[in-house]
Amino acid sequence: MLIPLNYTLRSLFVRKAATLLSVFGIGVTVAIFAGVLALQQGFTTMFTGHGRTDVAVFLRPGATGETDSQFSRERGMKLIKSLSAIEQTPNGPLASMETYSGVLRKRVDGGEVNVAFRGVQPATFAIRGDEIRILEGRKFDPGADEVIVGRRLVGRMQDCAVGDVVVINTTPFRVVGIFDSDGPFVSEIWTDTERALAVLDSYGPNRVIARLVPGTDVKALGELLEKDKEAPAKVMTERDFLESQTKMLGGILLGLGMALAVIMGVGAAFTAINTMLSAIASRTNEIGILLATGFRPIPIFIAFMLETLLLCVLGGVAGCLLVLPINGIETGTMNGQTFTEVAFAFRVTPIVIGAAIFFSVLLGMVGGLWPALRACRMTPTEALRRT
Amino acid sequence: MFKLVWQNLIAHPIRSVLTAASVCIAILLLCLLRSIVTTLDAGIQASSAARLIVMSSVSLFVDMPISYQQRIATVEGVTTIGKWQWFGGVYQDPSNFFAQFAVDPEHMFDMYPECELDQASRERFLATRNGCIIGKQLADKFKWKAGDKIPLTGALFPHPDGGAWDFEVCGVYTSKAANFDDRTMMFQWKYFEETLRAGGQDPGVGVYIFRTAPGANVERIMSEVVAMFANGPMSVRCAPESEFQRMFISMMGDIPMLLGWIGTAVFVALLLGCVNTMLMAGREQIHDVGIFKALGFSNAAAFRILIAQSMILCTLGGIAGIGLTLALKPMIATAIAAMFPVFLVETSTLVLAVVLTIFLGVAAGMIPAWRASRLKPVDALRAGA
Numbered sequence: 001m002l003i004p005l006n007y008t009l010r011s012l013f014v015r016k017a018a019t020l021l022s023v024f025g026i027g028v029t030v031a032i033f034a035g036v037l038a039l040q041q042g043f044t045t046m047f048t049g050h051g052r053t054d055v056a057v058f059l060r061p062g063a064t065g066e067t068d069s070q071f072s073r074e075r076g077m078k079l080i081k082s083l084s085a086i087e088q089t090p091n092g093p094l095a096s097m098e099t100y101s102g103v104l105r106k107r108v109d110g111g112e113v114n115v116a117f118r119g120v121q122p123a124t125f126a127i128r129g130d131e132i133r134i135l136e137g138r139k140f141d142p143g144a145d146e147v148i149v150g151r152r153l154v155g156r157m158q159d160c161a162v163g164d165v166v167v168i169n170t171t172p173f174r175v176v177g178i179f180d181s182d183g184p185f186v187s188e189i190w191t192d193t194e195r196a197l198a199v200l201d202s203y204g205p206n207r208v209i210a211r212l213v214p215g216t217d218v219k220a221l222g223e224l225l226e227k228d229k230e231a232p233a234k235v236m237t238e239r240d241f242l243e244s245q246t247k248m249l250g251g252i253l254l255g256l257g258m259a260l261a262v263i264m265g266v267g268a269a270f271t272a273i274n275t276m277l278s279a280i281a282s283r284t285n286e287i288g289i290l291l292a293t294g295f296r297p298i299p300i301f302i303a304f305m306l307e308t309l310l311l312c313v314l315g316g317v318a319g320c321l322l323v324l325p326i327n328g329i330e331t332g333t334m335n336g337q338t339f340t341e342v343a344f345a346f347r348v349t350p351i352v353i354g355a356a357i358f359f360s361v362l363l364g365m366v367g368g369l370w371p372a373l374r375a376c377r378m379t380p381t382e383a384l385r386r387t
Numbered sequence: 388m389f390k391l392v393w394q395n396l397i398a399h400p401i402r403s404v405l406t407a408a409s410v411c412i413a414i415l416l417l418c419l420l421r422s423i424v425t426t427l428d429a430g431i432q433a434s435s436a437a438r439l440i441v442m443s444s445v446s447l448f449v450d451m452p453i454s455y456q457q458r459i460a461t462v463e464g465v466t467t468i469g470k471w472q473w474f475g476g477v478y479q480d481p482s483n484f485f486a487q488f489a490v491d492p493e494h495m496f497d498m499y500p501e502c503e504l505d506q507a508s509r510e511r512f513l514a515t516r517n518g519c520i521i522g523k524q525l526a527d528k529f530k531w532k533a534g535d536k537i538p539l540t541g542a543l544f545p546h547p548d549g550g551a552w553d554f555e556v557c558g559v560y561t562s563k564a565a566n567f568d569d570r571t572m573m574f575q576w577k578y579f580e581e582t583l584r585a586g587g588q589d590p591g592v593g594v595y596i597f598r599t600a601p602g603a604n605v606e607r608i609m610s611e612v613v614a615m616f617a618n619g620p621m622s623v624r625c626a627p628e629s630e631f632q633r634m635f636i637s638m639m640g641d642i643p644m645l646l647g648w649i650g651t652a653v654f655v656a657l658l659l660g661c662v663n664t665m666l667m668a669g670r671e672q673i674h675d676v677g678i679f680k681a682l683g684f685s686n687a688a689a690f691r692i693l694i695a696q697s698m699i700l701c702t703l704g705g706i707a708g709i710g711l712t713l714a715l716k717p718m719i720a721t722a723i724a725a726m727f728p729v730f731l732v733e734t735s736t737l738v739l740a741v742v743l744t745i746f747l748g749v750a751a752g753m754i755p756a757w758r759a760s761r762l763k764p765v766d767a768l769r770a771g772a
Binding site: 005017018021022024025026029031032036041060061062064065067068102103108110111112113114154168169200202204247248252259260264265266267268270271273274275277278281282313331332333334336339341383386 | 399401402405406408409412413415418443444445446447448449475477481482484489540541542543545617618620621633634636637638639641642645647649652655656657659660662663666667670671673691716724726
């Protein structure tokens with residue numbers, strides 16, 4: 001026969017102060033773990049959640065990203081013209097040569113960071129459609145010294161309001177619009193490809209993007225282009241490309257989260273063991289009575305295991321509650337892969353909550369095992385004799 | 388009296404060990420997190436005021452023309468000047484990331500006395516066209532030694548032949564200061580430039596680093612350099628090395644701040660755990676305290692017995708935590724090297740750890756000790772029965 005659940009619940013309730021302190025201690029531990037995970041989630045979903053599969057990214061063979069890829073303009077043109085897989089419109093192929101660079105900008109709260117500075121051709125807007133939404137002002141005019149800035153930069157960086165002037169090398173650019181986008185573009189400054197090439201004294205674009213004819217096999221296209229004599233290129237879907245750009249920082253954050261979880265988890269498990277051992281010590285008599293009234297060791301083991309699990313899961317819930325307020329808070333850090341700053345929000349996703357609860361259950365399992373074993377191994381006479 | 392305290396601690400060996408161990412873990416984490424942040428500052432502190440850095444005003448993404456070197460050298464007060472260019476090569480797989488620079492080897496060691504390398508290796512480096520020197524950490528990681536060949540795929544600068552660049556290790560340097568990491572590879576500028584030119588490409592320069600004559604007016608030199616290229620083709624900024632280091636740290640954004648927050652939270656979680664344990668210990672000893680008081684022990688003595696237990700546990704844990712920090716230092720340094728190439732544990736961090744340990748011991752023991760001191764012997768004896 002199992003020990004009624006009520007016994008477990010009441011036991012926790014009787015030791016209010018001890019239960020509350022343990023729950024809080026475990027809660028803070030879980031909150032830290034969940035907080036770092038929320039950071040990682042916010043960062044990776046911003047990249048991976050928004051890459052398109054019908055848009056291909058063309059880089060120079062051997063390049064790991066936009067920063068180390070570069071074509072000459074002629075090679076870019078050749079690529080665009082020669083590929084039948086690129087979708088055609090009456091205005092020409094849906095392909096765009098883009099430049100990518102970082103520009104040092106001052107943060108509003110001090111310090112300087114590299115902000116991504118992208119040059120795009122009009123076709124970029126055609127490919128993106130309503131992925132890029134102008135919130136304020138207008139788009140830049142092709143050929144003019146004008147830029148539009150991503151929404152996440154407004155309020156974080158200086159000179160990012162419509163009408164402000166951003167000097168790049170020796171050329172002043174006027175901010176004519178603010179744009180929004182769900183992907184990483186919201187931390188970028190955009191201008192015309194030609195103007196970007198001119199002011200950065202650069203010989204060619206960093207990548208070509210194109211909308212592909214539906215049903216194109218990107219992998220086969222990639223193998224074909226890798227060996228191309230005239231204009232070799234590395235091709236992948238935008239989704240794969242964006243995913244490849246998150247590996248470094250995403251991995252570091254995940255690693256940090258795991259390392260903290262392991263180290264702090266050991267500490268939290270100790271707390272749980274301590275609490276339960278003390279609980280058992282002060283209830284030796286009770287255990288004796290339970291045994292004397294005929295409860296078998298296994299139900300007693302289960303009851304104490306359950307008590308620890310409950311303690312830890314309550315801690316897990318407390319941790320989740322503690323971490324919820326950070327959901328949506330914006331933060332920024334350098335993406336090691338692109339060397340530019342990305343702004344993103346902490347995101348307490350179901351995955352984060354799930355991992356946090358799982359973590360607390362694990363703590364309960366580890367923390368409860370020993371005390372529960374100890375409790376169920378007592379003999380009735382011994383337990384009753386001890387006061 | 389001490390014996391009494393000790394007996395109480397070993398009466399619950401498991402609990403005592405677990406409490407001390409969790410203090411140990413928390414102190415370890417705290418030391419590590421703080422060290423990451425202080426090491427960043429140490430880089431700024433250690434940088435030399437005599438070294439100035441010139442880079443494009445746009446960012447490090449953009450190169451300057453190679454011709455700037457001679458023009459900067461003409462500014463009065465500039466003694467030696469050298470080029471640095473980020474190479475961005477890939478060794479086998481991008482995950483093996485480490486920094487590589489093309490440098491002017493003849494000025495390299497005058498410019499950076501922090502970089503320690505024996506004379507024979509220096510000469511070999513100067514004499515070998517495709518020679519390179521690598522930092523100690525890097526050499527250890529990939530088991531490279533002098534004479535080894537390192538093939539790198541030029542992600543940023545593809546080799547004109549289409550193959551890999553081949554570098555020969557001429558020596559392994561060690562760094563003497565926090566502003567110079569020892570997981571970098573430096574190779575001859577000449578090899579870099581000539582190879583690219585053979586492929587019809589003109590290399591640019593990422594940064595120029597120059598030294599100034601003793602007593603030179605640094606402010607004047609900096610503004611002269613900036614004014615020299617104000618109208619292009621590439622405008623520049625010129626700043627002391629410390630300023631440059633500061634820029635790198637600010638590029639990391641909010642990460643250092645987040646680490647600080649995590650450290651605080653760790654401490655709070657630990658404090659709660661310790662308070663909890665000590666409260667439990669206190670409750671179990673109520674009966675004992677009653678007996679002591681009935682025997683004539685003073686209130687202060689009861690207070691001391693309980694607070695001493697807390698202090699001893701925390702101190703033992705703290706010492707173990709500090710010891711573990713120092714013991715694990717090399718391992719941790721390697722683990723975080725991708726993001727933080729230098730990792731130093733400062734004395735101030737250890738002092739802080741000691742202070743926090745003591746604070747923890749007092750804070751955790753305070754409530755049960757205070758309770759014990761106020762107990763009336765009769766109540767205590769009755770409660771424990």
